Amino acid sequence: MQSCDTLLFAEIIVTQNESRSIIYNGGIAVSEGKIVCVDTADAVRSQYTSENTMELGNSLLMPGLINSHTHAAMTLLRGVADDLPLMDWLNDHIFPVEQNLTAEQVELGALLACAEMTRYGTTSFCDMYLIEDATYKAVDQSGLRVLGGEGLFVFPSPAYPDFETGIKLVREMEAKWRGNARIRQAVMPHAVYTTTPEILTTCREVAEELDLPLHIHLAETPAETKACLESFGKRPVEYAHSLGLLSERTTVAHAVDLTDDEISLLAETGTNVAHNPESNMKLASGMAPIQKMLAKGVNVTLGTDGAASNNALNMFTEMASCAFMHKVQLLDPTAATAQSVLDMATCNGARSMGQADLGSLVEGKQADIIAIDLTQPNLLPMHNPVSQLVYATNGAEVHMSMVAGEVLYQDGKYLKIDYPALIEAAKDVAKWVQKKIQKRS
Template identity: 40%
Template sequence: MPKLIIQNGIFITNDENKPVVEGHMVVEHGRIAFIGAELPEPPAPGDEVIDGRRRLYMPGLVNTHGHAAMSLLRGVGDDLALQVWLQEKMWPNEAKFTADDVRAGTLLSILEMLKGGTTCFVDMYDHMDQVALAVEQAGMRASLTRGVIGLCPPDVQQSKLEEAKRFARDWNGKADGRITTMMAPHAAYTCPPDYIEKIVAAAHELNLPIHTHMSETIHEVRENEAQYGLRPVAHLEKLGVFTRPCLVAHAVHLTDEEIDVLCKYDVRISHNIGSNLKLASGVARLPELLNAGVLVSLGTDGAASNNNLDMFEEMRLAALVHKGVSFEPTAVPAWQALRMGTIDGARSIWLQDVGSLQPGMKADFIAIDIDQPHLLPHSNLISHVVYSASAKDVTDVWVDGRELVRNGECKTLDEERIKAEFNACYKRLIV
């Protein structure tokens, strides 16, 4: 089988021993076969050879929390508190969404993510078959889950649960292994305790992780205490949520004791700093979480609360905001923000062979045009990726060694058709 050989490139590897390598990378059978200063053998006839000069290659970005179809609601409910935003803007509009709307919104978000260097994402939503089909078509990697809200009669609860289980069974491991699945009670404030226990039982039955929103706002924490006598962490612990591998989104409002509990159960956290800032939810205790050994990754949340899906921006915010809040310039160094956006994101969704450029790892990687004024001089390229670069600097994207974006153009999706169908859905739904 022909190899892909990138010559004369600069590679950010996420290998602690060799974080930056100048030289060549060889991809074979969808995995990295070699990376180093000198090629082990010259290219053979039929190999694809790319001149990597003026490019920086790095692992693809991993977005560990979002709702892709909510691109349809971008800008619809800005500058509002979370509960007002949900109850008055999001939920009424989302109630109108059809499967076709979810597909259109998801495809637009996938296009945005892919062209911006995100090769893998987590999605929690409804009509998830359409999301999975879009992922399969695009060639991306994703961890998908049918988000379940339990504020409904028991028969509807049961129907949603069965749908979530069916989706998880049908799609786990599909798209040549690029799709994995989880179970997802939306949040403690949208799911009664007995319903969460049923979802936990289903996760055990299917041997799947759990993904949920948790401790996003002070209001949520106080309401949980008022209703159940416990803060969200203790509440979810009592209901058995942490008996499964678990990824929680937000985790903004935590005590020292709660951080210890999350560490004890190896609960992973998706830090959604852009969304949390925009909704005035607060700033998570990231330095304390990292110091305690909690695995923290980065997520954009949906485009309705961010309002973009630029993971470079999330890395930059994570590195900058926590410096300012803590008055400590070393709170989140650039290298740590980069890991949170790449390899720690992959590990947060239990992918062990994604997130670094090393032999044996899956060839999910991106190229950045570093021959630009804002990325010169090439003094510290890890710093430049976090503090200077943006999604618009990405030129090329590969997943499983397959090129999905070339020179800024998506090769697997029809961009003009996606935009036209998306705009038609938006006008019908919102205008």
């Protein structure tokens, strides 16, 4: 018998391995934060022993979900400006408040986001925001994983007075957090309409120099396309490609307004797409042609966007929205199958983040695992686990979240976050935001 750090046993394991195997009455052995065995419970018990055994009973174990595009600290602005078009929402309501944010407020908003994601089964996320170092501090405290980057603009932000200082800050944060296994850095120019060709070229060069991922909002709305044509004489995807931005290291968020040729270009360059169906619907940005992208071989992932434009960070409801949106978009019930959508939220997300050790429960991969309570009435009876995860689960059934073998949340309790204190802090920041809004009006 071999000793391991933790043993988990449950009724069902959705592995998301290459063959998409589902194990009934299964077990997982974990050592040093990694999975060392996934098999039937009898097979695992015959090989491993541990002083920490989690008998989870009528539960489903699966990989932690990966939120491929969000702005964590925008939890502070949840519900501030709803029912508006994207550019009005950004320019008239969001940007003005954000310009006054402090590091302490960003850390608070990010910690609130981490609590929400942990509670609803997300264990890794890709984040672009302001004063991103404060977000990293929140992630470090929460135990989650992040691929993050300071949002880079042509205009000043609360983190820097100009782009040159901003890109210097990216270098400094890469050096500062390089030793943290759960916090990874990317280069994140905000969008084509908030940057210049020189800024985007520099971002690409720095990403290549430091071998970092690159992440940008792209082709989100027809209005963006029109503005890009007027400013640069090219549509957003063509413009980004002309500057060398499209590559396997790059993830473009949204990719709503695309031509067939642009979809082929994304596929040919290996560019990843972070699909944000609920935000796209709420802002009436449009419906991304993900079925065409998948058919061309584009790696499509799933994200929530920020809590100010969603208004939640719940990847289970995002999966359902994704599946339903594209079935009605194409009037085809076979579009956006449950398995393809689950892939977007797990293994596809791991690929876009450059972390091959995430997204599935396989020997040698990180022990980022969540447990779903199968006794909840909306999950009964259990005919097809993948179908139930995408179409029936709402996230409240998550009763355990683990990252690198460490339990972060279990049965209503946060093990690394002081949640009662977080509730009180959120009340205080809400008053500050309201004062800023009232002052502008």
